[in-house]
Amino acid sequence: xxxxxxxxxxxxxxxxxxxxxxxxxxxxxxxxxxxxxxxxxxxxxxxxxxxxxxxxxxxxxxxxxxxxxxxxxxxxxxxxxxxxxxxxxxxxxxxxxxxxxxxxxxxxxxxxxxxxxxxxxxxxxxxxxxxxxxxxxxxxxxxxxxxxxxxxxxxxxxxxxxxxxxxxxxxxxxxxxxxxxxxxxxxxxxxxxxxxxxxxxxxxxxxxxxxxxxxxxxxxxxxxxxxxxxxxxxxxxxxxxxxxxxxxxxxxxxxxx
Amino acid sequence: xxxxxxxxxxxxxxxxxxxxxxxxxxxxxxxxxxxxxxxxxxxxxxxxxxxxxxxxxxxxxxxxxxxxxxxxxxxxxxxxxxxxxxxxxxxxxxxxxxxxxxxxxxxxxxxxxxxxxxxxxxxxxxxxxxxxxxxxxxxxxxxxxxxxxxxxxxxxxxxxxxxxxxxxxxxxxxxxxxxxxxxxxxxxxxxxxxxxxxxxxxxxxxxxxxxxxxxxxxxxxxxxxxxxxxxxxxxxxxxxxxxxxxxxxxxxxxxxxxxxxxxxxxxxxxxxxxxxxxxxxxxxxxxxxxxxxxxxxxxxxxxxxxxxxxxxxxxxxxx
Ligand SMILES: Cc1cc2nc3c(=O)[nH]c(=O)nc-3n(C[C@H](O)[C@H](O)[C@H](O)COP(=O)(O)OP(=O)(O)OC[C@H]3O[C@@H](n4cnc5c(N)ncnc54)[C@H](O)[C@@H]3O)c2cc1C
Numbered sequence: 001x002x003x004x005x006x007x008x009x010x011x012x013x014x015x016x017x018x019x020x021x022x023x024x025x026x027x028x029x030x031x032x033x034x035x036x037x038x039x040x041x042x043x044x045x046x047x048x049x050x051x052x053x054x055x056x057x058x059x060x061x062x063x064x065x066x067x068x069x070x071x072x073x074x075x076x077x078x079x080x081x082x083x084x085x086x087x088x089x090x091x092x093x094x095x096x097x098x099x100x101x102x103x104x105x106x107x108x109x110x111x112x113x114x115x116x117x118x119x120x121x122x123x124x125x126x127x128x129x130x131x132x133x134x135x136x137x138x139x140x141x142x143x144x145x146x147x148x149x150x151x152x153x154x155x156x157x158x159x160x161x162x163x164x165x166x167x168x169x170x171x172x173x174x175x176x177x178x179x180x181x182x183x184x185x186x187x188x189x190x191x192x193x194x195x196x197x198x199x200x201x202x203x204x205x206x207x208x209x210x211x212x213x214x215x216x217x218x219x220x221x222x223x224x225x226x227x228x229x230x231x232x233x234x235x236x237x238x239x240x241x242x243x244x245x246x247x248x249x250x251x252x253x254x255x256x257x
Numbered sequence: 258x259x260x261x262x263x264x265x266x267x268x269x270x271x272x273x274x275x276x277x278x279x280x281x282x283x284x285x286x287x288x289x290x291x292x293x294x295x296x297x298x299x300x301x302x303x304x305x306x307x308x309x310x311x312x313x314x315x316x317x318x319x320x321x322x323x324x325x326x327x328x329x330x331x332x333x334x335x336x337x338x339x340x341x342x343x344x345x346x347x348x349x350x351x352x353x354x355x356x357x358x359x360x361x362x363x364x365x366x367x368x369x370x371x372x373x374x375x376x377x378x379x380x381x382x383x384x385x386x387x388x389x390x391x392x393x394x395x396x397x398x399x400x401x402x403x404x405x406x407x408x409x410x411x412x413x414x415x416x417x418x419x420x421x422x423x424x425x426x427x428x429x430x431x432x433x434x435x436x437x438x439x440x441x442x443x444x445x446x447x448x449x450x451x452x453x454x455x456x457x458x459x460x461x462x463x464x465x466x467x468x469x470x471x472x473x474x475x476x477x478x479x480x481x482x483x484x485x486x487x488x489x490x491x492x493x494x495x496x497x498x499x500x501x502x503x504x505x506x507x508x509x510x511x512x513x514x515x516x517x518x519x520x521x522x523x524x525x526x527x528x529x530x531x532x533x534x535x536x537x538x539x540x541x542x543x544x545x546x547x548x549x550x551x552x553x554x555x556x557x558x559x560x561x562x563x564x565x566x567x568x569x570x571x572x573x574x575x576x
Contacts, residue, residue, distance in 0.1 A: 168322065170436050
């Protein structure tokens with residue numbers, strides 16, 4: 001039976017972040033959280049493969065206790081259970097820590113055939129966790145996958161990787177890991193029934209002490225500053241006189257000739 | 258061997274990283290710059306352009322992806338113990354870097370957009386984008402080597418210098434990768450390169466149908482520019498090739514003039530055009546975030562505004 005693990009991250013919705021124009025500090029007061037965009041595709045792909053071939057899907061996340069809110073959302077998208085790898089110290093993990101923690105947790109849980117991760121998270125977008133996890137588990141991986149075909153009987157998969165220079169099709173023996181691109185599928189919108197059903201699905205908690213390690217960061221943040229932009233922010237209407245004023249201004253700027 | 262090591266997918270990107278590496282090496286009292294190459298011929302060129310030593314990887318067997326080099330790179334890095342390892346942030350480069358960093362248990366700054374050196378601590382201080390481009394994160398790496406992937410075209414390629422000498426070392430055979438390439442479909446090269454255009458007319462989702470992009474084309478023609486788009490226009494609607502979308506996951510443009518038509522201005526897009534000299538935006542929603550990223554904002558329906566704009570430009574430019 002096919003065993004699939006879908007990894008996801010609970011992230012700040014970047015659209016809610018405001019920047020103090022003077023201090024360049026990030027204003028995080030009213031931020032919402034979401035399942036990282038690409039990870040929705042990862043969960044969706046896991047569930048589609050299970051629907052096609054049978055087997056099971058477990059959704060896995062690493063985070064601080066507050067990330068518990070994510071589990072219902074993740075489970076409403078189809079996986080039948082979740083692992084919640086949590087510790088208060090898991091709040092601002094850098095990618096090498098996340099990969100190390102996931103690797104340890106997956107090792108303690110045992111068997112799997114396929115791990116699916118998003119291409120990158122929508123907060124850090126470091127694009128490291130998938131390949132780093134594969135490396136730590138000693139399994140092959142294919143990154144930037146746009147299409148995947150599983151052949152569970154033969155314990156292998158064929159994946160199309162969308163790269164800068166074209167499409168590369170690869171064949172890999174399972175167990176393996178893939179990272180998926182946003183256009184691999186369109187994530188479903190959970191129905192009310194699925195949302196209610198998600199509350200009843202089992203969540204297994206994995207504590208830091210179960211993993212017997214410290215997971216020190218290898219990359220340290222010195223500062224985070226909001227990106228600011230000097231723009232004039234002049235507004236005009238669609239009236240002919242205004243349009244002419246804009247064209248005159250562009251001519252004066254010397255950007256059209 | 259220590260020093261500053263470099264790996265990139267292509268010759269051009271290797272030369273860019275050699276130029277970044279040699280300038281760091283100078284600050285580190287002439288540390289060695291060590292570059293990987295896939296042929297002896299390239300090795301000679303890299304030496305003439307500033308590498309002190311080149312490690313030549315053996316050719317890959319047919320059906321092997323570039324990533325098959327990962328174990329060989331890990332072994333070489335373990336043996337050579339570099340201070341710094343820079344890899345070009347192409348897609349394959351990103352995978353290779355992540356796997357090398359995981360194997361060596363060191364830190365990796367992905368998509369590093371600026372770096373400088375703290376000479377006393379011999380520490381790289383690296384910048385990267387966060388939250389879709391809303392913020393800049395400054396990081397240091399506490400493992401060894403200090404690793405970063407650097408987007409192509411961040412540095413000028415290094416140029417050859419007369420009479421440079423260096424060492425060429427051939428690395429031993431590469432184990433076959435469990436990932437087998439069974440097909441390749443190269444992408445057709447696009448005729449337009451929007452990163453070179455002086456004016457970029459960006460079509461957003463505010464366009465109702467593909468044919469309407471003619472309006473954007475016409476505006477580009479009048480202004481002597483090229484048409485680009487937002488990601489959904491390329492990836493969801495597929496109205497334009499993917500090479501033409503602008504943003505954190507697409508192309509970075511810095512034209513003299515960027516004109517956004519029906520573009521909302523979400524951060525992931527703005528990150529790709531924020532270096533434009535002048536920004537003009539047309540959007541019917543006066544609260545659209547693009548107006549905060551624009552010098553000139555026209556609040557109106559693009560189907561009404563763009564023809565007027567074209568007409569006015571024709572008069573002004575005598576076209
Ligand atoms: C991790 C991640 C990476 C991403 N990377 C990128 C990227 O690299 N590039 C990118 O572009 N996006 C990227 N996105 C998507 C990005 O967040 C936005 O969804 C996208 O840029 C929106 O495109 P849009 O402005 O064309 O469409 P919409 O958000 O749909 O906005 C359309 C706008 O057009 C206006 N409009 C509608 N009709 C008219 C009309 N008739 N006249 C005038 N105005 C009109 C509307 O008011 C609206 O503001 C990324 C997202 C994520 C999560």
